[in-house]
Amino acid sequence: xxxxxxxxxxxxxxxxxxxxxxxxxxxxxxxxxxxxxxxxxxxxxxxxxxxxxxxxxxxxxxxxxxxxxxxxxxxxxxxxxxxxxxxxxxxxxxxxxxxxxxxxxxxxxxxxxxxxxxxxxxxxxxxxxxxxxxxxxxxxxxxxxxxxxxxxxxxxxxxxxxxxxxxxxxxxxxxxxxxxxxxxxxxxxxxxxxxxxxxxxxxxxxxxxxxxxxxxxxxxxxxxxxxxxxxxxxxxxxxxxxxxxxxxxxxxxxxxxxxxxxx
Amino acid sequence: xxxxxxxxxxxxxxxxxxxxxxxxxxxxxxxxxxxxxxxxxxxxxxxxxxxxxxxxxxxxxxxxxxxxxxxxxxxxxxxxxxxxxxxxxxxxxxxxxxxxxxxxxxxxxxxxxxxxxxxxxxxxxxxxxxxxxxxxxxxxxxxxxxxxxxxxxxxxxxxxxxxxxxxxxxxxxxxxxxxxxxxxxxxxxxxxxxxxxxxxxxxxxxxxxxxxxxxxxxxxxxxxxxxxxxxxxxxxxxxxxxxxxxxxxxxxxxxxxxxxxxxxxxxxxxxxxxxxxxxxxxxxxxxxxxxxxxxxxxxxxxxxxxxxxxxxxxxxxxxxxxxxxxxxxxxxxxxxxxxxxxxxxxxxxxxxxxxxxxxxxxxxxxxxxxxxxxxxxxxxxxxxxxxxxxxxxxxxxxxxxxxxxxxxxxxxxxxxx
Numbered sequence: 001x002x003x004x005x006x007x008x009x010x011x012x013x014x015x016x017x018x019x020x021x022x023x024x025x026x027x028x029x030x031x032x033x034x035x036x037x038x039x040x041x042x043x044x045x046x047x048x049x050x051x052x053x054x055x056x057x058x059x060x061x062x063x064x065x066x067x068x069x070x071x072x073x074x075x076x077x078x079x080x081x082x083x084x085x086x087x088x089x090x091x092x093x094x095x096x097x098x099x100x101x102x103x104x105x106x107x108x109x110x111x112x113x114x115x116x117x118x119x120x121x122x123x124x125x126x127x128x129x130x131x132x133x134x135x136x137x138x139x140x141x142x143x144x145x146x147x148x149x150x151x152x153x154x155x156x157x158x159x160x161x162x163x164x165x166x167x168x169x170x171x172x173x174x175x176x177x178x179x180x181x182x183x184x185x186x187x188x189x190x191x192x193x194x195x196x197x198x199x200x201x202x203x204x205x206x207x208x209x210x211x212x213x214x215x216x217x218x219x220x221x222x223x224x225x226x227x228x229x230x231x232x233x234x235x236x237x238x239x240x241x242x243x244x245x246x247x248x249x250x251x252x253x254x255x256x257x258x259x260x261x262x263x
Numbered sequence: 264x265x266x267x268x269x270x271x272x273x274x275x276x277x278x279x280x281x282x283x284x285x286x287x288x289x290x291x292x293x294x295x296x297x298x299x300x301x302x303x304x305x306x307x308x309x310x311x312x313x314x315x316x317x318x319x320x321x322x323x324x325x326x327x328x329x330x331x332x333x334x335x336x337x338x339x340x341x342x343x344x345x346x347x348x349x350x351x352x353x354x355x356x357x358x359x360x361x362x363x364x365x366x367x368x369x370x371x372x373x374x375x376x377x378x379x380x381x382x383x384x385x386x387x388x389x390x391x392x393x394x395x396x397x398x399x400x401x402x403x404x405x406x407x408x409x410x411x412x413x414x415x416x417x418x419x420x421x422x423x424x425x426x427x428x429x430x431x432x433x434x435x436x437x438x439x440x441x442x443x444x445x446x447x448x449x450x451x452x453x454x455x456x457x458x459x460x461x462x463x464x465x466x467x468x469x470x471x472x473x474x475x476x477x478x479x480x481x482x483x484x485x486x487x488x489x490x491x492x493x494x495x496x497x498x499x500x501x502x503x504x505x506x507x508x509x510x511x512x513x514x515x516x517x518x519x520x521x522x523x524x525x526x527x528x529x530x531x532x533x534x535x536x537x538x539x540x541x542x543x544x545x546x547x548x549x550x551x552x553x554x555x556x557x558x559x560x561x562x563x564x565x566x567x568x569x570x571x572x573x574x575x576x577x578x579x580x581x582x583x584x585x586x587x588x589x590x591x592x593x594x595x596x597x598x599x600x601x602x603x604x605x606x607x608x609x610x611x612x613x614x615x616x617x618x619x620x621x622x623x624x625x626x627x628x629x630x631x632x633x634x635x636x637x638x639x640x641x642x643x644x645x646x647x648x649x650x651x652x653x654x655x656x657x658x659x660x661x662x663x664x665x666x667x668x669x670x671x672x673x674x675x676x677x678x679x680x
Contacts, residue, residue: 055562055563056432056563056564057432057437057441057549057550057564059286059287059441059444059445059550059551060287060289060445060448062445066431067431070431070432073563078561079561079562103549104285104548105547105548105549105556105558105562105564106561106562108546108547108548108562109545109547109558109560109561109562110561110562130287130288131285131286131287131548131551132285132548133284133285133286133288133291136283136284136285138277138280138283138553139548154288155287155288155289156288157288157289159289159290159292159293159451160288160289160291160292161292161295164288164291164292168288179289
């Protein structure tokens, strides 16, 4: 099975280029502006984009993304709106793989099979659902993703044991999303060393490319992890930057120059 | 082969289709380590002995099983017994589980306990064991719950815990659960998350149920001593479901015994302002487990309501969901109003103040008992005592003297000197 994610990863490798994945919450601050944010991200050089379907209980998200989720839900957005939005984006950004990110209750409630089928039909190429580990066998999430040519993206973190790395390595599809909260801002060499060690053990068990997210805020950060992962992830930073602007125009320009600055 | 009791370690935390471990990957190693530590502790006679000793000497177990003679006469049906969990240390059944998990956390070398709390009873129990065992302690509590349960917040803080308000979402128990899990993710090395009900990812629903099942085991012995036979009906309120499951669990395989779980109907089921998951809730996977949740057509969890903060929760323990589907436990509901009436009734007939949560169970007995025979036996779990609810109850009953008292206290410069 190959899909747009595989082609993108192959291309990055061929060009010897480090990839960048950006994250947005669909409908934040509203649907038209989140569409613009995506287009600015694409224009500025994002290689992959995560589209988060908002959920009332986003267990693995920090305050920025949590607040964005709840703010969007207050506007009355529905999952069906998110599908329409994603489909529109996918048709405009043919070169950029789009992934849905959300929590399992959303696909579960939608019907896992329907969710996978409709995601693929909308032009998405992968799902990131943090609260369905691959060994939770009660729901056929993993198999349904594969059956619909979607990569189920799994996550590893420094708390992961070797056993878990081995297990995720077994199921890994597309790439594995590594999170490392090591307070990299003003990082000391020792923290980078810890990260290096973590990523090295992940490599031992995981044979697909790796993405790494940890609050990247500068080109130096990207430089320092270039050797550790194929893709850097910019998560809540995009929302923080958007919120720091005085006007929509300024916010969008800030996002654009931030992303350009990372390349 | 047992019909209703599942070996939940064998089934990896599944109760039929419910439960499981739908947790973010970063939590899985901690959950696996907790499961291992708990299974070892269960086999360790010194662990079990210490737990039992603390229950007896620190918390005051066994709690009495009291024959409510006046209430029985007043309702004119079955003989009603009250299991007085409110007489334990900290005033509710929550202490049983808190002691058990504190011992477990110490065994695992943790230095810090964190917990979510709704009514504050679990937070209070956690802060209490943290003080007793020398843990650092942080309690997460919805801002709305902090407002309605100030007395518990006060005592938690006096006990040395930091009480952190949760300012987002419904600002009640559900959000406190989310926040405590997030905090755990950030502090896995040092911290044990002391989950207070039979919810969350495996192994929590099993651990909490086991520590609480002392309630039902005691009832078995006590009723045999009093009546020479087992009861006909057990009634308990159900929020997350720990007091009820602790009571029901040791009786599950006794098919003749009826079991009734009472959910909070708030302002009435039809009003939509309630917390009755089996009335309008549907299957979902939230906060690490699969069960019934009150949610909209997209799977977004709904704001719930109950006068009793401890029942005001969108989810219900996965083992309850399973026993519901099997038809082993009957789930019914009582409104805020019915619970308040039941509270007043118990006050006047027996001189007992039940927690507002437990008053829901009493309300069910009021409906059920008159239709039963005088040779039949009901046991109600009075999971907590109601002293803590003085502010809420006085407000709902519009007690003028209490309001005047508060005003006068402020006016005369209460706390200024």
